[in-house]
Amino acid sequence: MSKILFISAHAPTNLYPQAGQKIALSNLNKYHLDNTTVDVVVIANKAEINAATDLIGKYKNNLFTYSLNKSDKIISCLTNLSIPFKFSTRYQKAVAHKLQALLAKNTYDAIHFEYSHAAVYLDFIKPLINSKNTHTVISIHDVVSQSFLRQSENNLILGIEVARLFKFEKKIYSNVDQLWVLSTKDRNILTSLFAIPENKIIIKPPQLSDFIYKIKRNIEKVDQKSLLFWAAMNRSENEQAAINFIQECFVNLLKIDSEYKLYIVGSNPSAKIRKFASENIIVTGFIENPTQFFEKAQIGIVPLLQGAGIKLKTLEMLQAGLPVISTSIGAEGVETSKNIFINDRFDDWVNIITNLASGKLTIDELSR
Template sequence: MNILHVSPYYPSLETNHAGGVCMGKEIESLEKKNKVYVLTFVASDYDKKLAVSEEKAHRRYVVIHKWNRIAHVLLEPFLPAYFAARTSFRYAAMLIYYLKKYDIEAVHMEYSSMGQYIWLIKKIFPNVIIHLVEHDVTIQSYERKKESSKGITRWYYGRECKKIRKQEGYYCRKADQILTFNQKDCRLLKEIYKVQNVQVINPYYGIDDIYYEIPDNKRKAEYANICFLGQMGREENHLAAQRLIRIGYKVKKIIPELNIYIIGNQPSEELKKEQNEFIHITGFVEDVDEYLQKAQIAVFPLTLGAGIKVKVLRSMALGIPVITGSVGAEGIDESGEVIQLTESDEDYISNISELVRNEERCLELSYLSQEYVRRNFSWRKSEEVLQRLYERK
């Protein structure tokens, strides 16, 4: 089958954001039995360099800068700003060109923001199948932002929520099939938008069913490293990192040897100023696993965002026990079978201190976390769904 993969970010197993890696794995799986063409946006210098280095005959991209996005937001006042930032006449023209030139039979569309192109495809190519991958339920993410805001910011997010609910619902109803990365998002889409054509696949977290050996000396009580992983340019990660630092100062009084590693690209200047002898802001690193595997536990005090958190899965797959709240655990382990569910700052302080000191429990959770992810989030299951979805009838 001839498939066109469209996305708002560059899809590659080598990129530095979880969504891009997951999309790269989807393409790899689809290419096993189909001819796959890629049309994407590139929004960062890192992804542009990567796109150039990986340039292939059937991959094309449109570069968008900050000012492009601002201009499109202003020109599309009826679209949510998050969606309007990916509005592009050039992209639309290339989309039509690809569909005609390569006799595209199906479009594999990533993120709800790309749903804005569904009407164009359906109008000109009514027989083309469209599968929309909802990486998260956008309305849930914005409602959380609204609830955590005040004043004019709360008013703004309330206004955006109304537009998102309208547009995201329209895109979901127009798609032939919707894919989500967890059962909770599947239920949300059915409840909010009254759609039934939803299937669940597992997200790819960067590890192919490999058990990483956990060194015995890593879980010793004197080993007091904790870490946070995330794309620091995202608001939810920035706020969570700041919260972890505040918590860390209090834990430091209990555990003097404590070290905190904030791992991820694009940290703000505000965050960089927090660096000292025990708080380490790494910025971009070539190998995040190198830092994760030095940590005794991973802590994600998230309050914003939606959908499944790939950073939580990756930490668990590497045998790093995870402490997080309901936002970080949603779609993964909401009952707290292996994740140490925590909400308040006081409980974070208590649970971090106890787990760091409890060598036996820490080691037990390392093995349980690995097994849990291996059992419930294998990419093989996702590949089977994708293969069935694109079987020629």
């Protein structure tokens, strides 16, 4: 019988409205076979753990959860100053003690770190591994250094943190047997930026939401001049993307034609986002089945200016058949040029959207 230790920096679940948690559950379930036992250690925000009833029901006595609040993260950062902050927030003494106990009584065939910052325990675990045959894996959702680098321009403190992150990431990625990434783009970053051998890297494209494959778009259902932004709105990069788009593009679209509509569909929109709600800007909050918005929106938008890694929101709108306008960050890792137009200037988006909405041009024609 195989034995796996799965350590995750977020709760693997289909019941929390963010893409990463669903990817984590998909990776966890790959190990869950009849002849395999999986011990699952989760260090995550309390809301995620409370939502993960599918995880709790399935793994029961083999599940060990550790919920975090802001004070826990601050204390961890202050007591582990040698570790970059993104990683030190997940280092908890109680978790280290549990891992020590598990490794003392079990011989694992594989130790899997889900999210790079779960691997903050790698140095602690390595001396405790009692088999030379134990395989170590990190599943990388985002290259953390890349995300922070984009925020560090003209910010000395963040610039210092980027340097610490780069050194730390290079170390952990070099010291495991295998790395899982979501796209060719991330693999290329690891090989070029961190000098990781390509044969250590496995590309595992993310599984899309089940409802995406049931969407049936047709001209009768589509609302002309309607736009869809599909995202978890409690993430700061998504919130800022929506605000930037509204202020720098959508208000100008309404000056041209007051019939334009923007659907902001996703969980936990902040007060900043809700204040934009109007007849033309529909803020839905969490929607259990958002099929109707994918079927009636004319154009999908991904106006992200921050973040790293492949964007599931972009892949899902493309899979559903929407023409998509995206920034280069929103299109990262997307390996098709079909039905997506990439542009980083919101001033240009006004003309792009009006041409697409009126039918004067298609995505293919815009791309020529």
